[in-house]
Amino acid sequence: MTRYIRHAACFCALLLVALLVNAIRVQVFQARAHDTNPANRRENIARYGRERGDILVDGRPVTGSRDTGEQLRYERTYRDGPLYAPVTGFASQEYGTTLLEHTEDPVLSGSDPMLTPFPLWNDFTRRRNPGGDVVTTLNGAAQQAAFRGLAGRKGAVAALEPATGRVLALVSSPSYDPGVLSGNSPGVGRSWAWLNANPDKPMLNRAVRQTYPPGSTFKVVTAAAALDAGVIRDVDAPTDSPAPYTLPGTTTSLSNESDGCEDLSLREAFRWSCNTVFAKLGVDVGVRDMTATARAFGFNDDALRIPFSVARSTFDPSVDRAQLALSSIGQYNTRATPLQMAMVSAAVADGGQIRTPYLVERTTTAGGSIVDTAGPRPVRQAMTPETAAVLKELMTQVVTEGTGTNAAIPGAIVGGKTGTAQHGIGNAGMPYAWFVAWAQGERDMQPKVAVAVVVEDASAVRGDITGGGVAAPIARAVMKAVLNAKE
Template sequence: MTRHIRHAGVFCALLLVALLLNAARVQVVQAPAYDGNPANRRPEIFRYGQPRGDILVDGRPVTGSKDTREHLRYERTYTDGPLYAPVTGFASQLYGTTLLEKAEDGILSGTDPMLAPFPLWNDFTRARSRGGDVVTTIDPAAQRAAYEGLAGRKGAVAALEPSTGRILALVSAPSYDPQPLSGNGAAAARAWKRLNADRDRPMLNRAVRQTYPPGSTFKVVTAAAALDAGVVTDLDAPTDSPDPYTPPGTRTRLTNASRGCRDASVREAFTLSCNTVFAKLGVEVGATDMTATAQAFGFNNPALRIPFPVARSTFDTSLDEAQLALSSIGQYNTRATPLQMAMVAAAVANGGQLREPYLVERTTRPGGSTLATAGSRAVRQAMYPSTAVRLRALMREVVEDGTGRRAAIRGAKVGGKTGTAQHGLGNSGTPYAWFVSWAQGDGDLEPRVAVAVVVEEAEADRGDISGGGDAAPIARAVMKAVLGSR
């Protein structure tokens, strides 16, 4: 009898070992296959089983979570959704995440290991920490000024703090409300279809994901290259520039929108925005130095993240002299995001040093304690400090006496550069109106804001469109909001 009991006990022990081994096989070895099976809804149920952390602007959450009492329990909500959509992106139970919602998903969803006091225990129990919060660098007054300035028009605005690289405003128009995309029902599917069918592409973040020919705003880069290379030593010396100018190897006659460009000095040409002078200047600087300066400002950099990726702004590295002439006035293959052109203005304002832009100030645990901070940002010398001083003076003259008068702010130093960029087949498209600028308050030791504005479809007649008329007032409103926000 005892022998039979012993055999039964050994058999039960073997069954128990087999059961444990099979459970380990299912939960460890085959877990990835089960997790990735489309029929398995447990990861989704788990993901939306608790509120998501929030994205904060000036200490105030612009996101939230709504309890639906369904299997996918918590849906994302947005405060002022269209205003902050180019920053937050969306978090949808059907269509995933974009922008900050995607870049900081680990913190917001609670899956980031840094949120767990005992990560190995969480792995064993499959528990998840509560979502943390993401604190942005956005200035709400500047963001609203940019949003309202673009009202009803296509375009984008990017604003930076030159000394740190903090992004103060990031606006794209037309915008959209991320809220209807949050759920998983028919309403979310209808909203997705409607937004993707919209010819104005409201979900495109024009501030960081769309590149444009920068037009005459690129003359800031060309002027920096000419000064750094020693091609220009005296801003007031005649440049021996014909009007019109024929680029080398072509019969094309390049003209100006302003009078007085023939043989104009660099100071006069910058204020009047003379194409002929700067096209010729780019050829004299040469492709090597023009490319080096453009890349020092951030062009041709495919790795820029803020923390979500930014489209690469381009300056062609294989150019003949005629192509170089056009590239030097922001045409041909030269393309830039509004954020890139804000970086150009910021480098001028910051003594030639370019701080890498960033959008997240810090991330926090659910209780509010700091998890991680932005830390020290990479800095690049875009031009000599002496060159930056001279460019700041040139940009101030554009606002005080040139094409950028509508950006002037009483009691502040403001520098700017207008641009009107041709595009389309045979330049048949409505030109883009550009304005890049920086501003320093009367009591400030250094400029506090740099801005880039592009308006795709200006309201003026085609022949009257200009950065000074259409984009400069928007930049002025953003700069004024930053200067008045202390």
């Protein structure tokens, strides 16, 4: 009898060992597979079972969490949602995350191991930390000035601090409220369908994800290439530039918006934005040097992130001479994001240097302890300091006595460049109004802000769409907000 009891006990012990082995297999070796299984709701229940960390502007949260009392307990909320949507993106229980809500999700959701001093212990206990906070570089007043200036018109604004690369404003219009996508009610699905079907594309981040022909604002790059290549040695000397200018190898004539551009010096051609002078300058510089200069400014870069990805701005290196002429005045295949053109303006303001732009100043734990900081940013020389000094002078004259007078700020030094970019088949599309600029307060040792504005408002009268008339006042408001200048 004792033998049978011993056999039964051994069998039970084997079953217990088998259960333990299977539990270890499931809970240790297959844990990740089960965690990522779409049928497993425990991760979502845990994820939304606690408040999400916040995104901060000027030290104040522009996001929050609302307790719904449901199984997926906390929903994301947004303060001034449309104002900050191009920065925050959305965090939706149904549709995932975008922009900062996506790139900083490990910190915001509490899953980043850097949020705890004992990450291995958390892995063992599967304990989730409280969500951390993301402190942005934004200037709230500049963000609001850009948003009010666009006033719902299609367009975008990007502003940078030239000496650091900090993103001070990033606005896209028309915008949307990310809060309508936060939960999982039927209304969320209806909002998602409406936003995606809206022809104005309110969820498109035009500041970093949309490229436009930059038009005459690209003449800053062309002027830099001509000066660095030695094609222009005296900005006051006449140029051999006919008006109209016949594109090389064609019978097509390029004209100007204003008269008197024939043989104008670089200074006067820049001031009055003469197409013929800059088209010929681009041809004289050549494809190789024009492409190299454009690349130095950031064009043709696929890797730019701020931390979310930025669309690639392009300058075509395979053009013929006629196409090069058009490319050199910001037409043909030349395209840029507003952020890229803000980088061009910032390079002029910072002695020819471009600082890689960034949007996150630091991340912290829920208690405020610093987890990570932006740190030093890579620097690239887009042009020589001497060329940058000349361009600063030329851009200043555009604002004091040229096409950009609407950007002038009393008591501050302001430089700018207007642009009106044609597009569409046969240039039949509504022109885009551009303005790029930088500003330096009277007590500042160096420029404090560089900005790019584009307005693509199809409801406007075509003749009214000019960079100086439409975009420059918006840039002025943004720069004033940063400088805190008075009328």
